[in-house]
Amino acid sequence: MEQLNIGMIGGGFMGKAHSLAYAAMPMFFWPAPAVPNRKMLAEIDEDLARESALRFGFEKYTGDWRKLVEHPDIHVVDIATPNNTHAEIAIAAAEAGKHIICEKPLALDAEEAERMLEAVERAGVVHMVAFNYRRTPAVALAKKFIEEGAIGNILNFRGTYLQDWSADPNGPLSWRFQKAVAGSGALGDIGTHVLDIARYLVGEIVAVNSVLRTIIGKRPIQQGGQDKLGASQKLVDAPKATVDVDDEVITSLRFSNGALGTLEATRNAYGRNNFLTFEIDGDHGSLYFNYERRDELQVFFADDPADRRGFRTIYTGPAHPYGENLWPIPAIGIGYGETKIIECYEFVKAVIEGTTVSPSFHDGHRIAQICDAIVESSEKQTWVDL
Numbered sequence: 001m002e003q004l005n006i007g008m009i010g011g012g013f014m015g016k017a018h019s020l021a022y023a024a025m026p027m028f029f030w031p032a033p034a035v036p037n038r039k040m041l042a043e044i045d046e047d048l049a050r051e052s053a054l055r056f057g058f059e060k061y062t063g064d065w066r067k068l069v070e071h072p073d074i075h076v077v078d079i080a081t082p083n084n085t086h087a088e089i090a091i092a093a094a095e096a097g098k099h100i101i102c103e104k105p106l107a108l109d110a111e112e113a114e115r116m117l118e119a120v121e122r123a124g125v126v127h128m129v130a131f132n133y134r135r136t137p138a139v140a141l142a143k144k145f146i147e148e149g150a151i152g153n154i155l156n157f158r159g160t161y162l163q164d165w166s167a168d169p170n171g172p173l174s175w176r177f178q179k180a181v182a183g184s185g186a187l188g189d190i191g192t193h194v195l196d197i198a199r200y201l202v203g204e205i206v207a208v209n210s211v212l213r214t215i216i217g218k219r220p221i222q223q224g225g226q227d228k229l230g231a232s233q234k235l236v237d238a239p240k241a242t243v244d245v246d247d248e249v250i251t252s253l254r255f256s257n258g259a260l261g262t263l264e265a266t267r268n269a270y271g272r273n274n275f276l277t278f279e280i281d282g283d284h285g286s287l288y289f290n291y292e293r294r295d296e297l298q299v300f301f302a303d304d305p306a307d308r309r310g311f312r313t314i315y316t317g318p319a320h321p322y323g324e325n326l327w328p329i330p331a332i333g334i335g336y337g338e339t340k341i342i343e344c345y346e347f348v349k350a351v352i353e354g355t356t357v358s359p360s361f362h363d364g365h366r367i368a369q370i371c372d373a374i375v376e377s378s379e380k381q382t383w384v385d386l
């Protein structure tokens, strides 16, 4: 069986998630399209790289990502670093002929994303952007039902992504609150996941009417390091600096097929943790999903007899997308790790077969355009067409 040598850049939250997926993918998807070989890890310095490589099972390490990108043994470059680094790394990796999986959001803005897309197309390498929530089996089941026409023509999409880890004003000003590093706040960090699901399930987004808001204007400065999200130490006495990204986005969406939708994303909704939801109404039924209950898809079919109509819950298992490869009993428990394992499988398969894979840099670029339009719409207080 072929071996695919992985070079991973970044050993934080996503470094952990991707390493787990490379190790576990052949355990779930067997025979695997190829066995990922955790070859080299790059971090910001040698010490962190050595520690991360040991922890995540990589053979070699470097404190300079360029050495990883240029290394002849590396087949795949995995970009798991903050958003402002994605473009430079991806363009260099494409020029070195490496296949690329890049964390979301693809870039700081559409202009950067376009340069990345041009680079991978010019190089002819396989490219993927890591919107993994669409790999949740219940979300893939919703896709199957929509494609089968089970809920008819789609009329409405209502998506939310609500978290509360940034609701405390003493939570540190990590990279996620700096425009130069993150590009945007809740919009790029979590809103983009919902935009990916909306495009995946409903269709292309062609107009937006949006409001962005920053609720907590200043935060205590974090001195470098990984973003620990909700687990961050609260820096009550540290000097503060200005937050220049949004805490919240609310937008109307118009789809090319005539459907209308909404998206609300915030990291300041106390009591909500990873409340990524969508409800989709068609002219023959409805679907509802909540990531906090990710084994479940709620379905309503209008053709059910009138005396037993109502939302019912399907627990995903072996009968559903990816189910045969996961666990043998429905509702035994799908986690974040499984979404990354499935994403890894789809990516490795595309590399080995020489095909394209979704979501690609095309999707990442389009979502960057939609995000730019959302920002423009909020500034101009009007609909913006794409």
Ligand SMILES: NC(=O)c1ccc[n+]([C@@H]2O[C@H](COP(=O)([O-])OP(=O)(O)OC[C@H]3O[C@@H](n4cnc5c(N)ncnc54)[C@H](O)[C@@H]3O)[C@@H](O)[C@H]2O)c1
Residues within 6 Å of the ligand: 009, 010, 011, 012, 013, 014, 015, 042, 043, 044, 065, 080, 081, 082, 083, 085, 103, 104, 105, 130, 131, 132, 189, 225, 226, 227, 228
């Ligand atoms: N798909 C998802 O669900 C999901 C979830 C979280 C984060 N992300 C995305 O993943 C990316 C990384 O986020 P994270 O949560 O892992 O961040 P993190 O802060 O936990 O880790 C980032 C790591 O990158 C390292 N790094 C920074 N610059 C580097 C450089 N030039 N060279 C080598 N290493 C460098 C840092 O030292 C740190 O260890 C971001 O783009 C983020 O938006 C995606």
